Amino acid sequence: MKAAPPSWIGARARLIEDGREAGWPEIAALADRLEPAFRQGGPVPSNPSPVTALVAALVAAERAGVELRLRRRPGPVAEAGGAEHGFSLLMETSGTTGEPKRVRHDFARLCGRLRGSSGEIEARWLLTYDPAGFAGLQVILTALGSGAALIAAPGAGIAELARLAVERRVTHVSGTPSFWRGFLMALGDDRPPPLRAVTLGGEAADQPLLDRLGALFPDARLRHIYASTEAGALFAVADGRAGFPAAWFGEGVDGVRLRLRDGVLEVLSPRAMTALVEGGGEAGEGGWLSTGDLVEIRGDRALFVGRLDGRVNVGGVKVSPEAVERLLLGVPGVRDAIVRTAANPITGHILTAEVVPEPAVSEADLRARIREAAAALEPAARPRAIQLVGEIPLSAAGKKSRGGTP
Amino acid sequence: MTDSMLALITEELSRIAADKGETLPAVGPDSRFLDGGLPIDSLDLATLLVVLEQRTGQDPFRAGFRQFATLGELASLYGADAKAPASGGA
Incomplete structure (x- = not known):
């Protein structure tokens, strides 16, 4: 008897990793093997298709009602934890030195946030992020939820990703501004892929890059998103300009309220994570959360100018x-x-x-x-x-x- | 000037590759930085631009990004008023 896919996996969703293709039957078969072990806790055995293994681990952890710890470093992509928190995700923030912070995310909230491109014909996503990081997981869940194909090559460099984008005619790509700069260079004079959605995130998007992407992909929806590991996804800017409208400080955006305190952006978001496991980013009075990002108002625009903690x-x-x-x-x-x-x-x-x-x-x-x-x-x-x-x-x-x- | 810039770019790329334990293959003005043919990634390319600024005193990107994909295209962004590189000859 074959179980139906969970609500967050569209019936036609496919994962294509290094040319290997997996749909729901393959994911389900792997999840069936993982589930009994997950009830005792334990790692996901290494798998030549780490994204497929990660998705199967999510399915198995949901069924077993346990926590899943995602790992960014090489090695097992995830490990099952205890049942005391129910099905939830423990994710590592991208730290540079010392132990990374770990943040717990409620899976239903993560999925509830995603705006699928459901109904779009033949969407083909390219994964440019670490699959076990916050941004990578968002892309995986968005693609799966909308029944799209997700093309992944974990560990591949920008040249390989650009080659895949052209060869597989990808339509949706989300990446950091640094990724996009490298991607444009790697494409060279090749005919660009038929992108319908160009998304930037993870660092501030600069105007020259937005302009170049708009010119090369005139038919694509161009957005830059602002998110933080602590506060989750906050808002998307779709007008092709760097920063965000200063008017959002008064009006709020997409259910999120914004304010400046000593030049630092603070947010009040209904989507903030449920619990922070280890230090930092504690919610202040009334649930306001400091992002640590320095923002300056110039004219009608709010621009990101650096980090309060000096990190770059x-x-x-x-x-x-x-x-x-x-x-x-x-x-x-x-x-x-x-x-x-x-x-x-x-x-x-x-x-x-x-x-x-x-x-x-x-x-x-x-x-x-x-x-x-x-x-x-x-x-x-x-x-x-x-x-x-x-x-x-x-x-x-x-x-x-x-x-x-x- | 462009020829000596090209020599400087090649020299520094070799050094960056050597630091990673890689060997730079033969390159020319039409070699592309990030098409997979050279053993460098975008962090290495970022490093190259910093080193070129240190050695020439010029930052052609000060006013914003300028598109380049090949070694020759990058070399041409550095103007004739560059300080003569320490090696490579003008």
């Missing part, structure tokens, strides 16, 4: 220059170091470093040690273009002036 967005990953600097300062042979952020046309920002070596340390040795230490960081957080210098100039206040280009 490198290709969609929030990284902390200070944490990276602390790591460099711990490398033997480093007398002093400063990590700066530089604006970058490819990844939005990038971290660079200046290092003062101890006397009598060879440059080659020092660079090798720094490279070894930086390997512990995720690639976006690694300092690039490291220069060895005699001293680091201090500001008038006696502090290192970290401020690079805005």
